[in-house]
Amino acid sequence: MTETLVILTLVVITALGFDFTNGFHDTANAMATLIATGALRPKVAVLLSAVLNLVGAFLSVQVALTVTNAVVRIQNSDGTPKTETLDGGGTALLLIVLAGLVGAIVWNVFTWLLGLPSSSSHALFGGLIGSAVAGLGWAGVNWTGDGSKLDGVVGKVLLPAILSPVIAGVVAGVGTWLIYRLTVGVARRFTDNGFRWGQIGSASLVSLAHGTNDAQKTMGVITLALIAAGEWSDTGAIPFWVKVTCAVAISLGTYLGGWRIIRTLGKGLVEIGPPQGMAAESASAAVILSSSQLGFALSTTQVATGSILGSGVGRPGAQVRWAVAGRMVTAWLITMPAAGLAGALMWWIADLIGGSAGAVVIFALLLALTGLMWARSRRTPVNHHNVNDEWQDDRAPARVPAGHAS
Incomplete structure (x- = not known):
């Protein structure tokens, strides 16, 4: 097995x-409100x-193509492939992608x-940007595309990151306010039952939208790696496998979960x-699906959180835990820089050791770090048995009943 193939396999x-971590990290985007209101059992x-x-992952490829083409420069200014002028060729570019992924997973x-x-x-974009800057310099990141329009990282990632949660929050807030105004005087048991069915429909749409946006980001990364390894050349398509x-x-x-x-x-x-x-999930679905069709690689987590905040502001007398x-919001602000630093650090380690050995070392570091964090989580487990327990304070997770820790 060649060195390039070893690193490609690890990538x-x-x-x-x-x-996989994206899936369990983002289940909450669609299902947190559905579970909290008891519209469906957690499992x-x-x-x-x-x-x-x-299903959603097969509906579009626009976001995947954004990741393939809009983050790391895979072509030089004269149009030649980056691997032709990069020391180490495709192997060096593969190490950049691998280091970025490791940084993203750790965060x-x-x-x-x-x-x-x-x-x-x-986290994914931060990790890739950090490792690309470390390996290629600032010019290695596709900040503005071809320069004729807002494209690249700025237009496809940063601007949606700022605007999408605000738009989703406003839509959810207005929707919630209208719902409560229109249902004044209607018995609560009727409205709650009806809206629980509406929640199932709107949450399902969010899950579908999540597949069209987030699953494609990994598709784009793998396609980028295949291009770097010389196993794929079409920057306008994604391999079926x-x-x-x-x-x-x-x-x-x-x-x-x-x-x-x-x-x-x-x-x-x-x-x-x-x-x-229902208002929060409908707003999230509308924003995510629209963005997926436009190729904007936005954060479904930020959209969902903005929608939930908006629904709290829009409901008269609702309590929002601003702490x-x-x-x-602090986590939002530091995610890209933190993942970027982690990606850069992993690239430096891999580059210092060199070749496939460097790739194996940072892969082993990934396994060790994630294993330690998983073991730490077992001290205060949260699962489908206690996910809906009363919120005790701003930090403490709920206690798991005896015999149900998992």
């Missing part, structure tokens, strides 16, 4: 690992979300441990009623 395995909700993520698992709904997408494996990986992660983050979004931010849940919201 594909690591990318699918990121896709049924995550199963539904997993199936729809799988993803760390924020899951803390129960913070940070952005898996921004890549679509299938990425769709399956994210759906399996979704079914696992990121219960710590589901709890934070469903119980820690606002006390959610069925009308709020929890503040920690979420």
